[in-house]
Structure formats: C-alpha cells, structure tokens
C-alpha cells in the first residue's frame with residue numbers, strides 16, 4: 258500500500274487538503290465549464306460571495322424534506338413508518354439514529370428567525386407547513402481518510418452519492434487494477450470527464466477528481482463493467498450522511514425541497530379557485546396544490562354536515578407542460594398520490610396560451626385572459642441553484658435563452674391572471690437575470706401588477722442593483738445556497754397581484 262501523505266500535501270484540485278497529521282478539510286468549489294458564466298455571476302454577487310456560493314454548491318443541502326401525502330396518511334403515522342423503514346433497511350445503528358432525529362418546521366424557523374429577526378405574525382402557513390412536512394438534518398461534511406484501492410465514478414453517480422445513494426455499477430468509470438469483493442475502497446468523482454469506462458489507472462491523485470468517501474466493494478473489479486445493474490459499492494464512510502429515500506413509501510410521501518413547498522403555500526390555493534400551474538412536470542407543486550385543496554374540501558364537508566348544507570364548491574386545477582411524456586408522469590404521480598380527481602393535466606405550450614393556436618374551442622374558454630384566481634409560473638430555468646453539484650455546464654447563451662423565454666411565459670402569466678388574483682413566479686436558479694431582473698421586467702411592462710409580501714419571510718431579500726428598489730428586494734425570496742442557516746438549494750420566488758380597476 259502506498260503512503261498517501263506525500264500526495265495529500267501536494268494536492269491542489271481535490272476537495273480536501275491535509276491540515277494536520279491525519280486531518281483533512283473539505284475545500285471543494287463548484288467549477289464552471291464556461292468561465293464566462295462565473296464572471297457573469299461575479300458581476301452581480303461579487304467575488305467573495307460567489308466563492309461562498311461555489312463552496313456551498315458542492316455540499317449536500319442541510320435538510321432532506323419530506324412532504325406528507327395527507328390523502329393517504331398523516332404526519333404521525335408517517336413518522337412511525339419512516340422509523341420502521343430505517344430500522345429495517347439501515348444497517349448502521351448510528352445512521353438509524355441520525356435519520357430518525359426528525360426536525361419540525363419550527364426547528365428550522367428558530368434557526369432562521371434568530372438571525373433574520375423577522376416578526377411577522379402569520380401563523381397559518383407556518384402551522385400548515387409544520388403539520389405536513391418532516392425534515393431530516395444532513396450530517397457533514399465529515400472527513401473520512403482516503404485509502405487505496407480507489408475507484409472513479411461519473412458525475413451523476415458522484416452527486417447521487419453526496420445525496421445519500423450507494424454506487425451502482427453503471428456509474429463506475431475506472432478503478433485500480435486489483436479489487437476483490439469485500440475490499441474497502443476509496444471513491445472519487447471525475448471532474449473533467451477524462452476517465453473512460455473500464456479504464457485502469459494507478460492513482461486518483463494524479464487525476465482531476467474529488468474524494469467523496471469510502472465503501473465496501475460488493476463485486477470483483479472485472480464485474481463492475483460486466484453488469485449494468487445493481488449496487489457495486491456500498492458506502493460506509495461518507496462526506497455527508499443523509500437518508501436514501503428514493504422509491505420509499507411512495508404513496509405516502511413526496512421528497513420536495515423546502516423552497517418548492519414554500520412556493521405553493523405562497524400561491525394560497527383556496528376552495529373555488531381556478532388555478533393554473535403553467536409548467537407543471539414532474540408535478541411536485543401541482544400535487545401539493547391538489548393536496549391542500551383536498552384538505553380544505555374535507556374541512557368544508559365536515560362543516561357542511563354540521564350545518565346541513567351540502568353546497569359543493571368547484572375548484573379547478575390545470576397542470577400544463579409542453580412535453581407530452583412529462584404530462585404522462587404528472588398524471589401517474591397524481592394517481593399514485595390519489596389526487597387525480599382534482600387535476601386536469603394537459604400537454605400545451607404555455608407561452609402561447611392566450612395568443613395563437615387556440616384551435617380547440619374549449620381552450621378558448623379555459624384559457625381566457627383575466628380568468629385565473631391563481632397562476633403558478635415555475636418555468637424552465639438554467640437550474641443554476643441545484644445542489645450538490647461539482648460542475649456547472651451551462652453556457653452564457655443558455656442563461657440568456659432561459660431568461661428571454663421566461664419573459665414570454667411571464668407575459669402569458671400576467672394575461673391569464675384575474676384582477677385581485679395571485680401570481681407566483683419561481684426559479685431554481687441563482688442567476689439574477691432569471692430572477693430579480695425578470696421581476697423588474699414584469700413590473701416595468703405591467704403597471705397593473707404589484708409585488709406583495711411573502712409571509713413568513715424565511716429567506717434572503719433580492720440582490721441589490723438588479724432592477725429592484727430596496728423595498729421591492731424585501732418582498733422577494735432569494736434562497737441563497739451559501740445561507741448556512743437554512744442550507745437549501747438556490748431558489749427564487751416573487752409573488753404578485755393584479756390591481757383591480
């Protein structure tokens with residue numbers, strides 16, 4: 258076995274460096290394939306702030322957030338189901354303890370409010386989010402010590418490992434020559450994609466890659482590339498410990514980041530509303546809207562029984578997406594969560610809803626201007642807020658295309674909204690041109706629209722010098738990935754109303 262110390266001292270590009278005898282620190286910054294994109298962001302954020310963001314982007318979000326599907330269970334029952342799941346499926350007792358240390362929304366708010374000193378007193382949304390959401394805190398970064406032998410995985414696999422996954426054969430690129438089933442191995446993720454499938458290499462420290470933990474090989478080396486299914490490495494020492502929950506209790510819960518949940522609550526869906534989710538796939542926000550409507554309906558029915566008045570209030574939810582295949586996924590999700598009776602899913606281009614192409618006479622009626630009480634525009638974006646991410650591959654042209662297309666969708670969203678209704682605009686991007694500058698575009702072009710407050714305000718204000726006044730900045734929500742109190746993905750939300758004449 259080689260002595261690692263000499264290489265660790267010399268490392269420049271790894272995500273950790275030696276800081277003492279047997280001690281390492283995590284120093285990874287997200288890299289940009291197109292340096293122009295980084296310079297573009299530095300223009301708005303400044304170099305220091307951007308560096309903090311780059312660092313946080315390589316780290317796993319602070320909480321795994323679980324939305325309770327109230328149609329099929331409730332929070333108390335789901336907490337028991339989750340505890341049982343972890344006891345049965347998680348071998349490490351330590352991890353079982355970490356994963357069942359469930360947090361509440363109030364725990365998260367305490368963390369934020371101490372710092373934001375936000376004194377708004379609206380408890381309705383707080384209570385609702387608390388009642389239907391479970392948080393599990395990520396532990397890390399931990400600093401396991403790298404060893405030999407080593408394997409290199411691709412970026413998609415590496416980012417999944419940072420989110421709690423094990424390593425499937427399909428993600429393994431190269432490895433040292435001799436690895437036997439049962440060996441402990443160190444896992445690295447390639448940064449520059451130079452390593453090809455099946456490659457044998459001598460030393461990860463000579464490659465451009467980042468260390469993401471250690472695990473036990475469940476296969477001999479040769480078998481990594483013979484099979485394309487199944488787990489190849491079970492991770493035992495991770496940089497970040499968070500629960501692997503994909504495909505778990507799928508009818509009872511939905512994994513959704515806090516800013517996405519918060520976006521839907523800001524839309525304030527109510528019984529009797531005509532609601533449109535303009536860009537809905539895969540349906541995360543649509544199904545939360547439907548689930549809130551379902552809860553209102555149950556409460557309303559109980560009250561109606563009390564007063565022997567059985568008036569049904571008709572609520573309409575339209576979930577649109579341009580992509581037919583994705584619409585099928587929204588339909589499947591609605592069925593799985595038993596919410597299908599609430600939602601009409603349609604394959605449509607939302608940038609043309611009230612303008613051209615209304616060949617269907619029904620669409621002419623459905624998508625009339627000024628006809629929706631609630632409009633959600635969570636449109637296509639550059640995704641520059643997704644984390645954990647080691648490399649950002651968008652180009653400057655991608656960013657411009659994104660913000661220009663969002664303007665077309667904004668034009669339609671404003672047109673569809675009823676006077677007095679609510680429009681919520683959101684992106685999972687940190688690019689001000691898709692966020693603050695698009696809000697400024699909307700306000701400048703539609704004087705009938707005004708920004709309204711988001712309560713409780715749980716994130717950072719908008720960036721200054723991006724087209725919004727100081728007051729307007731306070732009205733938008735900017736989930737900054739470098740804000741370690743909340744530790745979410747990068748996200749942006751603006752909430753508007755249309756002034757009645």
Ligand SMILES: C[S@@+](CC[C@H](N)C(=O)[O-])C[C@H]1O[C@@H](n2cnc3c(N)ncnc32)[C@H](O)[C@@H]1O
Nearest residue numbers: 536537538539540541542578579606607636637
């Ligand atoms: C950020 S995702 C939406 C996520 C979704 N709101 C959720 O919470 O699950 C953006 C979606 O916009 C869709 N999209 C892109 N262009 C569109 C258009 N012109 N009309 C409607 N949908 C569009 C994409 O197919 C993609 O599914």
